[in-house]
Amino acid sequence: MRLLAAALGVLLVSPMSGPDIERGLALARGREADRRQFHQRYITDLSGPSVAQIEIVTEFRRLVIIAEDHVLHGDFMFTRGLRAAEDAMKPTRGLITIKAQVRFNPLNTFIVSPPYTLALGRADSDVLQPIATDLTPTFSVPFKDRTSKKTLSSLLGCSLESSIEAATVGRTPRIVAVTLDGKDVGHTVVDFEHLD
Numbered sequence: 001m002r003l004l005a006a007a008l009g010v011l012l013v014s015p016m017s018g019p020d021i022e023r024g025l026a027l028a029r030g031r032e033a034d035r036r037q038f039h040q041r042y043i044t045d046l047s048g049p050s051v052a053q054i055e056i057v058t059e060f061r062r063l064v065i066i067a068e069d070h071v072l073h074g075d076f077m078f079t080r081g082l083r084a085a086e087d088a089m090k091p092t093r094g095l096i097t098i099k100a101q102v103r104f105n106p107l108n109t110f111i112v113s114p115p116y117t118l119a120l121g122r123a124d125s126d127v128l129q130p131i132a133t134d135l136t137p138t139f140s141v142p143f144k145d146r147t148s149k150k151t152l153s154s155l156l157g158c159s160l161e162s163s164i165e166a167a168t169v170g171r172t173p174r175i176v177a178v179t180l181d182g183k184d185v186g187h188t189v190v191d192f193e194h195l196d
Contacts (some may be wrong), residue, residue: 051186
């Protein structure tokens with residue numbers, strides 16, 4: 001049954017073709033307003049107390065980000081051919097990256113970040129499946145303590161990131177959540193069918 005589900009997932013997430021790559025490269029060298037509008041579909045700002053933002057990076061969006069970086073650094077030829085773009089995408093072919101920003105209360109006393117994780121669920125279910133997550137703490141700019149004269153920094157939050165096979169997600173609406181000890185602390189519903 002799992003093999004059948006994986007096979008169906010592969011069919012739902014089609015590989016990028018030459019015209020898709022050309023469209024992504026054209027977008028990367030296009031107007032800033034068009035690029036900003038494109039990226040907004042992939043980013044959800046949350047108003048809850050902990051999770052500030054959830055972001056999705058599909059294979060197509062990753063191509064646009066890579067191409068934008070080349071254009072920013074003056075390498076305009078990157079966006080004029082397919083071979084360089086295909087080579088740049090090889091290491092992450094077929095992957096979707098999910099990112100989240102978690103902020104902590106300014107009065108927190110954490111020494112290390114709590115073990116937040118990312119999780120996925122079906123839109124029609126409350127069950128969330130945790131996924132392997134890389135957690136990177138976010139610290140303040142170092143400052144000098146007035147009494148001890150030591151240089152310190154505060155733990156402000158953390159960044160979460162996970163790369164998973166696109167076939168695992170499929171082209172359906174999914175709940176993307178940040179969890180702590182198995183409890184949902186912030187989530188959004190992402191309709192992967194309408195993302196490039």
